Amino acid sequence: MANKLVVSVQNEINNMQKNEGLKLPPSYSVGNALNAAWLILSDDSKGPSMLEKCDPRSVSKALLNMAIQGLSPAKNQCYFIPYGKQCTLQRSYFGSVTVLKQLSSVKDIKAQAVFKGDGFEIGADDEMNLIVTKYQPKFENRDNPIIGAFAYVLQKDGHKVWTVMTKKEIDASWSQSRTHNVQQKFGQEMAQRTIINRAAKLYINSSNDNDLFVKAINDSTESEYDDDQSAKDVTPKKTVADLIEDKPAKDSQEQSEVPQQSESVSEASEIAAESVSESEDSASSEPLTSEANGKEVYDDASGTKQTDLFPNGDGVRSKFD
Known part of the structure; x- marks a missing residue:
C-alpha cells in the first residue's frame, strides 16, 4: 500500500511499539487491518469517498485508534463513520469484547x-x-x-x-x-x-495498561455520543469482501443484485442511515477549531470547552453509557 497517510500511521504504530510501550495482540496484523480500512475509506461507488470528504487528520486519528486497539473492520469489529468533515471510529459489540479482553x-x-x-x-x-x-x-x-x-x-x-x-x-x-x-x-x-x-x-x-491504549478506547467510545457537532453526511459502508469484489465494476454496481447482509453489516449501514437523518435536521453545525493550535474544541454537556489532545495523550474524556 503506497498511500502516504496509511504508511505514516503504520510508522507511528511501529514507533509507539518501540518507544512508548504499546503492545498489540500477537495475532494482530497492523498491515492487514490498515489495508482493510483503506478499502472502506477509499470507496467512492456511492459518491465521494471518506478520504475525499473528511479532514485527513481525522482519518489518520481514526486509523491510529483502530490499530492501537487491535481492531479490524474486516471482522466487523469497528466502523468508520463521517460526521461533518470528521472521520470517527466506532466499535461494534464484537470490537468492544475484543478490546476488553486485552x-x-x-x-x-x-x-x-x-x-x-x-x-x-x-x-x-x-x-x-x-x-x-x-x-x-x-x-x-x-x-x-x-x-x-x-x-x-x-x-x-x-x-x-x-x-x-x-x-x-x-x-x-x-x-x-x-x-x-x-x-x-x-x-x-x-x-x-x-x-x-x-x-x-x-x-x-483504573487500568495499568498503556495510556495510548486506554486513550484510544475512550476516544472510540465517546465518538458515539452527541455533542455540539452534528452529523452532516455519511457514506454507507460495505464489507471488505464486497469492496474487493465490486471495486473494478463500480459503474455497473447499481444494476447488480445486492447480496443479503449479515446483522453486523446491516448495523453499520443503519448507523450510516441514522447519521444522514440527523444531518438533515442540523446540517449547519460545525466543530469549533482553535486557531492557536489547530485542534478541535467541543462543548461538553455542561457547556465546558473540551479540546481533543490525542497527539499528546492528555485530556482524556470518557462517555461510556
Whole structure:
C-alpha cells in the first residue's frame, strides 16, 4: 500500500511499539487491518469517498485508534463513520469484547440481554457486591421485548464482577447516542454492547495498561455520543469482501443484485442511515477549531470547552453509557 497517510500511521504504530510501550495482540496484523480500512475509506461507488470528504487528520486519528486497539473492520469489529468533515471510529459489540479482553486484569467478559418472561434475579454476596443469582432464558421469549441486560467481567484472579441495567437505564444511555434507530432495530446486540461499556468503566480508567491504549478506547467510545457537532453526511459502508469484489465494476454496481447482509453489516449501514437523518435536521453545525493550535474544541454537556489532545495523550474524556 503506497498511500502516504496509511504508511505514516503504520510508522507511528511501529514507533509507539518501540518507544512508548504499546503492545498489540500477537495475532494482530497492523498491515492487514490498515489495508482493510483503506478499502472502506477509499470507496467512492456511492459518491465521494471518506478520504475525499473528511479532514485527513481525522482519518489518520481514526486509523491510529483502530490499530492501537487491535481492531479490524474486516471482522466487523469497528466502523468508520463521517460526521461533518470528521472521520470517527466506532466499535461494534464484537470490537468492544475484543478490546476488553486485552486489558491486563480481564480474563473474559460475557453479556446477555434479558427478555420479558425470562427468569432473572439479582442479589448480593457477603461483601454487598451485586451478583446475578438466577438466569433462566427461554427460547420462546426471544421475540419478546427486552427488559434489561447484564454482564460479568471475569478477572484474572477468578473473581466475577457483575453489572446489570434495566431497560429504562439502557434507553437513557441510547437517548444520548447518535444511532438511535440502530439500537431499536438491533436491540439485543446493542443492549449487550451498552452493558459491556458500563461494566468496563472501572477496568479501563483504573487500568495499568498503556495510556495510548486506554486513550484510544475512550476516544472510540465517546465518538458515539452527541455533542455540539452534528452529523452532516455519511457514506454507507460495505464489507471488505464486497469492496474487493465490486471495486473494478463500480459503474455497473447499481444494476447488480445486492447480496443479503449479515446483522453486523446491516448495523453499520443503519448507523450510516441514522447519521444522514440527523444531518438533515442540523446540517449547519460545525466543530469549533482553535486557531492557536489547530485542534478541535467541543462543548461538553455542561457547556465546558473540551479540546481533543490525542497527539499528546492528555485530556482524556470518557462517555461510556
